[in-house]
Amino acid sequence: MSIPNHKTMAPRIGMSRIAPPPVGERPTESKPVWFVALLALAQFGIFVALLGPVMVSMALKVGSLENPSMPATSMIGIILGTGAIAAAFGNVFFGRLSDRTRSRFGRRRPWLVGGALVMLLGLWLISVGTGLLSLTIGWFVTQLGANAALSAFMATLADQLPEKQYARVSAVVGIMQNVGILGAVWIATLFTANMSALFLVPGLIGVLAVVLYAAVLPDPVLSEQPPKFDVLEILRTFWVSPRKHPEFALVWWQRFLVILASFLFTTFRLPFLMERLSLDEATGAAVMAQGVLIYTIALVPVGYLVGWISDKTGHRKLPVIVSVALFGIGTYLLFHVESVGHFFIVEALLGAAMGIYMGVDMAIVLSVLPNPKDAAKDLGVFNMANAGPQSLAPYLGGFLLATAAPAGAANYGLLLTVAAVASIIGALIILPIKKVK
Template sequence: MAAQYVSNGSGVSPHRGIVDEDQPKFPWKPGLGLLFGGAGWYWAGQAVNAVLLPAKIGQIDPQGKVAMVAIVSTVTMVISIFAGIIGGALSDMTRTRFGSRTPWIVGGVILGTIALLCFAFTSHVAVVLVSWWVYAAVYNAMLAAGCAWQPDQVAPRWRGTASSLYGVGHQAALQGAQVVAALFVTNIPTGVIISLVIGDVLSLLSVAVCREPSNTDVPREKFTISAALTNFLPPKDGGRDYWLAALARFLWMVPGGIGTYRLYTLTDYMGQSEADAGKWMSFMALLAVIAAVSCGIIAGPIADKFRSIKIPLGVAILTVGLPCWLPFFIPTTVMYTIYVAVSSLGSGVFSSLDQAIMTTVLPNPKNAAKDLAFLNSCGVVGNLCAPLLAGWVIHTFGYAGLFPMGFIVLTLAAICVFFIKKVH
C-alpha cells in the first residue's frame, strides 16, 4: 500500500497525494483505523458533553444549570473551531517516524485523559469548566489529525467505503456513549472513567491497526512569517468545489434545531404529556439508530462500486429534507415518528459519505488536516446557529414552522452538493 508521505521506492510524490493507481485493493489497515477511530475519538467527548457535563453542572448549581449549560456549550463550540484548525495545521507540519497524525492522536489520549480525570474528581466549578474546555481543545485537535488519515492513506476510488467505516464508528459513539453514560448520572466519576477507558482503548487500537508510515523524509517548507500564518488560514486556492462543500456542511447542520426542540414540539405542539413525549423520543431514537447504522454500513461500498459519491449524498440530504412535510401537514406523533425514521435513512448515508466528499475537494495534500478542519468547523458553526434559527422560527411561525425551515435549508444543501464538479 502506498501512502501520501511515502516517497522512497513507492513512486508516490509526497506532494501529489495517493491516487487510484497506487491502490488497486481496498486499504484495510487505514479503513479499520478509521472505524475504530471514528468510535474512539468521539466516545468520551460525547459521553461527557451530552450526559455527564449537564449532570455535573446540575449537581454544582441546580438553580442556574440551564443558563450555565448554554454558556458552556457556546464556549465549547468556539474552542472546538479554533482547536480543530490549529491542531490540523500543526499535524500537517509534523514529521516523525510514526507519521504526522499518530503523535497527535496518542498525545490527545494522554492529555485528554488527564483533563477528564480532573473533571471527574472535582466539585469546584472553575476546575470543572477549565478541565472540560482543555479536553475540548485536545479532543478537537486529535480529531482533526485523525480524520486526515483518509486523504493521507486512502485513494479516491475507496473513499466511499473508508468514509462508511468511519461513519459507522462515529454513529456508534454518538449513540452508544450516551446510553452508557446515562447509567452513571448519579455516579459521574465512574461514568467518566468507563467512558475514558472505552474511548482510549478504541483510539489506541486505531493507531495500532492503521500503522501510519514514517514521513521523516518529507521536506519542510522554509519558515517565514507569511508561510506560518498561511498554515492557519483557509486555503486561498480552495476553488468553488471546496467552498460549495463548506456551505453544504454548514447548511446540513443548521436544521438541527428541529431535534433540539423535539421534546417541546411533542408537548406544546402535539399535545403529549412529558412522560408520553419521553417514551416517543426513546422510540424515535431507537428507530434512528437502526436506520442510520444500517444505511451507513452499505452506503460507502455501493458508492465505490458505482463510482459515485455526489449523487447518493445529494439524494440522502433530500431524503432528510422531504419528510419534513409529513408532521407539518399531519401533526401527530405517529407521523413525526415516520419522519424521524425516514430522515434517519438519509442521515446514515450522509454520515457515511460526508468525509469522502470533503476529502475529495481538498486542494492540497500537504495541508489536508488543516483544510479538512476548516470544512468541519463550518459544521460546528452551523450547529451553533441551529438553536438560534429554530428559536426565531418558533417565535415567528410556531413549532409548525420548523419543518418547512428544515426542508428549505436542506434543499439548498443538496443543491450545493449537486453543483460540486470535482466529485462524481
C-alpha cells in the same frame, strides 16, 4: 539513531505492517478490512468520550454540585459554549501542526495519542471539579485534546485511502459517529451515581480505541522542512481561498447548509414532541430516545450500502440529491405527525436520508481537498462547516419559533420550512462541482 532522508519512511510500530504512502500523494491500494475496522473503532471511541458530557454527563455533574453559583442551564451553556470555542480553534490549529510534524513516529500518530491523553486529562478534571470555573477549564482541556486527536484522525482518511474506498469508509465514519452517540448515552446511564466513572470510563474507551488505531497506522515521516511558522502562516491556517479553490468552497457551504437543516429540527425535537403530541417531559424524553434509536438503526445499513454503491459506480452527487429529497418528504410529514407511531416512521425516513448523505459526503470532501500535504489543516477548516451550524441552530431556531407564532404555540411550520429550504440549497450547490460526478 538517524532517520534516512526518505519521506515515506515510517517505523514499524505495534501491529503496523502496511507500507506507508508517500507524503502528499493519493494512495492507490485499498486498505484491508481490519484496518478500516480499527479506524471505525477509533471514531467510535472518540465520540463516546466526547459526546457523553455533551448529551448527559455534564448535566448530571452540574446537578450534583453543592451551592451552585447560578442556575444549572446557565452553567451548562457557559461550560459547553466555552468548549465549542476550543473545538473550533483546536481542530484547525492542531491540524496545521500535524501537517508540519516531523516526528520519527509520523505526522499523525503523535497527535492521535497525545490528543487522546489530553482529552482523558480534561475528563478527569471535570470528574473532580467543584464549581463553574473548574468544570469550564476541564471541558476546555477536553475539547482541545479531543480535537487535536480528531484533526489528525480525519487527516488519515486523506492520507491513507484510495479514491475507490472514499464513500464506503466515509459511510463507516458517519455511522460510527451516530453509534457513538448511542454508546455515550448508554454508558452514561450505567454510572449516574459515580462521577469518576461517569467521565473516566468513556475517556478510557476513547484512549484505548485511538491507541489501537495509532498502532496499526502506516504513518509516513515528513523529511522536508516546512515553511516558517510565523503569525501570517498561523492566520492562513484558518482560511482556504474560495477564489483559488471554488469547489472546496462549494462543498463547505453544502455541508454547512445540510447540517444546519438537520440541527434546526434535532435541537428542538423534544419540545416539538411535547407540543405536537401533548406529551409530558418524561414521556417526551422517552419517545425521543426511542426515535433516536430508530433513526440510527435506519441510518447504519443505508449509509454503508450507499457508500458501497457509490464506490462501485463513482456517483457522488445523485445520492446527495436523493438524500435531500427524502429529508424534504420527512420534513413535510412532520407537519402531519399525529401519533408516536407516525413520529417513529418519520424518524426512520430521516435516518435513511442522513445515512444516504453520510454515505457519500466525506467522499466528496476528500475529492476536492486543495492540497494533500495540508490535509489536516484543510479538513480543520472544513470542520467549521460542521461545528458552526450546530452552534447557530439553537439561536436561529429560537428566533424562527418565536416569529409570527400562533398564540401560545411555537412556529414549527416556519422552522421546518427553513430547514427544508436550507437542505435543498445545499444539494443544488454541489451540482457545479466537476471533480465528482
